[in-house]
Amino acid sequence: MKILVPIKRVIDYNVKVRVKADHSDVDLANVKMSLNPFCEIAVEEAVRLKEAGTATEIVVVSIGNKSCQEQLRTALALGADRAIQIDTEEKLESINVAKLLQKVVEEEQPQLIILGKQSIDSDNNQTGQMLAALTGMPQGTFASNVAVEGDKVNVTREVDSGLQTVALNLPAIVTTDLRLNEPRYAKLPDIMKAKRKPLDVKPAADFGINLAPRSNVIKVTPPAERQAGIVVSSIDELVEKLKNEAKVIS
Amino acid sequence: MSILVFAEHDNKSLKADTLKTVAAAQAIDGDIHILVAGSNCADVATEAAKVNGVSKVLVADNAAYEHQLAENISLLVTELAADYDYILATALTTGKNFMPRVAALLDVAQISDIIAVESADTFVRPIYAGNAIATVQSLDSKKVITVRSTGFDPVATDGNAEVVTIDSVQDAGISSHVSDEISKSERPDLGAANIVISGGRGMQNGENFALLEGIADKLGAAIGASRAAVDAGFVPNDMQVGQTGKIVAPNLYIAVGISGAIQHLAGMKDSKVIVAINKDPEAPIFQVADYGLVADLFDALPELESKL
Ligand SMILES: Cc1cc2nc3c(=O)[nH]c(=O)nc-3n(C[C@H](O)[C@H](O)[C@H](O)COP(=O)(O)OP(=O)(O)OC[C@H]3O[C@@H](n4cnc5c(N)ncnc54)[C@H](O)[C@@H]3O)c2cc1C
Ligand SMILES: Cc1cc2nc3c(=O)[nH]c(=O)nc-3n(C[C@H](O)[C@H](O)[C@H](O)COP(=O)(O)OP(=O)(O)OC[C@H]3O[C@@H](n4cnc5c(N)ncnc54)[C@H](O)[C@@H]3O)c2cc1C
Numbered sequence: 001m002k003i004l005v006p007i008k009r010v011i012d013y014n015v016k017v018r019v020k021a022d023h024s025d026v027d028l029a030n031v032k033m034s035l036n037p038f039c040e041i042a043v044e045e046a047v048r049l050k051e052a053g054t055a056t057e058i059v060v061v062s063i064g065n066k067s068c069q070e071q072l073r074t075a076l077a078l079g080a081d082r083a084i085q086i087d088t089e090e091k092l093e094s095i096n097v098a099k100l101l102q103k104v105v106e107e108e109q110p111q112l113i114i115l116g117k118q119s120i121d122s123d124n125n126q127t128g129q130m131l132a133a134l135t136g137m138p139q140g141t142f143a144s145n146v147a148v149e150g151d152k153v154n155v156t157r158e159v160d161s162g163l164q165t166v167a168l169n170l171p172a173i174v175t176t177d178l179r180l181n182e183p184r185y186a187k188l189p190d191i192m193k194a195k196r197k198p199l200d201v202k203p204a205a206d207f208g209i210n211l212a213p214r215s216n217v218i219k220v221t222p223p224a225e226r227q228a229g230i231v232v233s234s235i236d237e238l239v240e241k242l243k244n245e246a247k248v249i250s
Numbered sequence: 251m252s253i254l255v256f257a258e259h260d261n262k263s264l265k266a267d268t269l270k271t272v273a274a275a276q277a278i279d280g281d282i283h284i285l286v287a288g289s290n291c292a293d294v295a296t297e298a299a300k301v302n303g304v305s306k307v308l309v310a311d312n313a314a315y316e317h318q319l320a321e322n323i324s325l326l327v328t329e330l331a332a333d334y335d336y337i338l339a340t341a342l343t344t345g346k347n348f349m350p351r352v353a354a355l356l357d358v359a360q361i362s363d364i365i366a367v368e369s370a371d372t373f374v375r376p377i378y379a380g381n382a383i384a385t386v387q388s389l390d391s392k393k394v395i396t397v398r399s400t401g402f403d404p405v406a407t408d409g410n411a412e413v414v415t416i417d418s419v420q421d422a423g424i425s426s427h428v429s430d431e432i433s434k435s436e437r438p439d440l441g442a443a444n445i446v447i448s449g450g451r452g453m454q455n456g457e458n459f460a461l462l463e464g465i466a467d468k469l470g471a472a473i474g475a476s477r478a479a480v481d482a483g484f485v486p487n488d489m490q491v492g493q494t495g496k497i498v499a500p501n502l503y504i505a506v507g508i509s510g511a512i513q514h515l516a517g518m519k520d521s522k523v524i525v526a527i528n529k530d531p532e533a534p535i536f537q538v539a540d541y542g543l544v545a546d547l548f549d550a551l552p553e554l555e556s557k558l
Contacts, residue, residue, distance in 0.1 A: 011378070013512075013513070014512075016381055016512055017378045017381050017382060018381075019382050026377075026378060026381075026382045038494075093359045094350070094359065094360065095353060095354060095357070095358065095359045095360070098354060117494075118494065120378075120379065120493065120494075120513075121377065121378055122377050123362065123363065123376070123377055123378075123379070123493065124360070124362050125346050125350070125362060126350035126353070126360050126362060127350075128350075129320065129347065129348070129349075129350035129351045129354070130350045130351065130353060130354035130360075131354075132320075132321075132351060133324060133350070133351035133352075133354035133355050134354050136424075137424070138321050138422070138424040138425035139320055139321070139347075139351070139425075141320070141346070141347050142343065142346075142347075144487065154428060157343075158343075158487045158488070159343040159488070160342050160343045160441075160488060160496070161260075161343075161430075161432050161433065161488060162430065162431045162432045162433040162486060162487070162488050163430070163431040163487070164317070164427070164429075164430050164431075165427075165428040165429045165430075165431075166317075166319065166425055166426065166427055166428060167425065167426045167427075167428050168424065168425045169424045169425070177487075177494075178477060178480075178481065178494060179480070179481065179487060213389070214358060214359035214388065214389050214390050215359055215361070215386050215387060215388050215389055215390075216386070216387040216389065217384055217385070217386055217387075218368075218372060218385040218386065218387055219384075219385045220377075220382050220383070220384050220385075221382070221383050221385075222381075222382065222383070223376070223380055223381065223382070223383050223519075226519065226524075226538050226540075227540075229524070229536075229538075229539045229540040229541055229542060230540070230541060230542070231531075231536070231541075231542045231543070231544065232541050232542065232543050234543075235543070235545075235550060235553045235554050235557055236557065238525065238541055238543055238554070239554070239557050239558065241541055242502070242523070242525070242541070246502070246522075246523045246540065246541075248445070248501045248502040248522065248523050249445070249469060249502065249558070
């Protein structure tokens with residue numbers, strides 16, 4: 001079967017962002033960008049399904065400007081077969097990302113679509129679920145295990161109370177959680193090979209979708225700073241402070 | 251204006267977080283209804299009817315809703331949405347799972363994880379692991395919103411709302427429930443606890459979490475963990491606190507053997523008082539701690555337990 005993996009270029013998870021002085025947005029100038037960690041897990045899962053003989057082809061797609069080709073090449077080096085960049089300079093909201101992805105799904109007809117559960121920049125946690133609704137597919141979100149069995153996929157989900165397993169009719173949508181797998185590192189020969197794998201560029205405007213924004217960002221501010229604390233020298237002092245100064249234990 | 255609040259529950263009792271989502275609804279101001287969708291969930295409906303500020307409780311009691319499958323719940327909520335200007339759910343696993351489906355079916359954006367209401371169309375939400383706070387104005391006529399519980403105080407429960415039965419059964423027929431593996435604990439819920447004590451990689455293994463249990467018992471605390479402790483298999487996934495785990499803001503958060511990565515801080519830095527116990531004086535956790543103790547946790551924890 002064919003697997004589609006939508007991936008996103010985001011700020012590297014090690015970088016602590018700063019808000020711009022004019023409070024219009026965060027400052028991403030000269031900041032290290034990477035493949036969203038949850039998307040990396042999504043690519044890895046697809047590659048493992050291919051290695052196991054379940055999948056035959058892996059297509060990765062990213063919506064963004066030319067710079068997201070870097071992350072598409074990363075995914076190709078990790079084992080994806082083919083890439084699509086949907087070219088736009090806009091920072092699209094999840095609903096519009098999902099609408100563009102719906103068109104890709106109609107064209108590619110994948111049996112399984114694996115996305116990250118959230119991107120670590122906007123933390124929306126929406127795109128996979130929205131794409132599932134638009135395509136009428138079932139969804140297994142926050143997956144820690146994926147098992148394809150015949151015309152169904154069993155997905156074990158990380159939920160607030162523990163784990164839940166659901167059975168979904170294929171085609172289906174899966175979004176990845178942290179424990180699904182541990183992504184591999186791309187090897188140098190694979191990085192070289194990835195440069196020759198096909199990467200199609202399609203302008204977002206060609207999809208005939210109204211991509212007008214649904215919201216205005218009024219401002220982006222830094223969070224409230226915590227007051228500097230103190231170092232206590234003993235457990236006795238700690239217990240005394242918690243009882244008498246902070247008054248959080250009795 | 252009319253607001254539908256989706257109730258989080260386990261078919262037996264209403265999750266306390268729903269009271270905070272109702273508080274967010276009150277901040278928007280309008281006629282507030284609660285939807286209880288489940289199976290054999292009459293007790294939840296009775297509880298929901300007592301939530302202050304709510305005029306009506308809609309109950310959809312059917313096997314199709316037993317496991318809160320997103321495919322079925324989203325169809326039900328989308329159908330009901332015709333009568334509402336706002337749909338609110340708590341940003342917990344159920345709400346996070348089905349709400350974006352509702353938004354897509356209604357062709358609107360979703361505003362995720364709001365921590366404050368500025369006005370009827372403007373909301374505040376953390377982005378970038380809480381390192382930036384965005385104020386966002388929604389341009390959609392219907393607003394689909396998930397609410398982060400730590401941003402709101404619960405409403406009281408001495409109300410008396412009308413309870414109405416919803417007969418609509420929405421079964422998409424494309425997914426089914428297989429099994430649950432529920433972590434059992436006598437301790438308070440991580441999200442609801444007044445005190446949380448969390449262990450990290452420094453705990454070394456799962457058995458050593460017993461050192462935290464003795465203290466948690468004395469304090470009536472919930473136990474949490476860092477991602478590293480969960481990934482290493484010390485404790486189950488539902489104990490992970492952080493950007494991509496549970497978000498908590500108790501009165502007291504005690505971090506033990508946790509370095510204080512951005513992603514962990516995102517889940518606990520709004521706690522009222524933070525204590526860090528770590529043997530490395532340079533650990534970033536000390537930058538957010540009100541009280542830091544530089545010590546080996548294997549010495550500190552038994553002593554702390556004995557002195558409480
Ligand atoms: C200050 C600020 C506030 C914002 N607030 C909101 C808001 O409240 N609501 C809102 O809808 N938008 C908001 N946005 C816009 C937000 O940045 C975009 O919605 C976001 O970039 C797209 O969704 P996501 O990445 O968060 O999706 P998520 O649902 O978090 O991403 C999950 C997965 O979807 C896939 N995916 C996401 N984006 C792409 C892509 N471009 N190409 C390919 N795959 C992709 C990936 O597999 C990813 O792992 C805000 C933007 C700013 C600057
Ligand atoms: C996409 C993504 C999402 C993530 N989401 C989360 C999340 O939700 N939650 C989360 O927690 N992390 C998350 N992380 C992981 C995060 O980046 C850190 O790796 C993790 O929080 C580290 O856990 P730790 O502090 O327990 O381990 P470490 O960083 O290894 O720290 C262990 C600490 O224990 C101390 N220590 C060791 N032995 C002792 C001793 N005997 N006595 C006292 N102190 C001792 C050490 O000094 C050290 O500071 C995420 C990462 C990514 C990439």
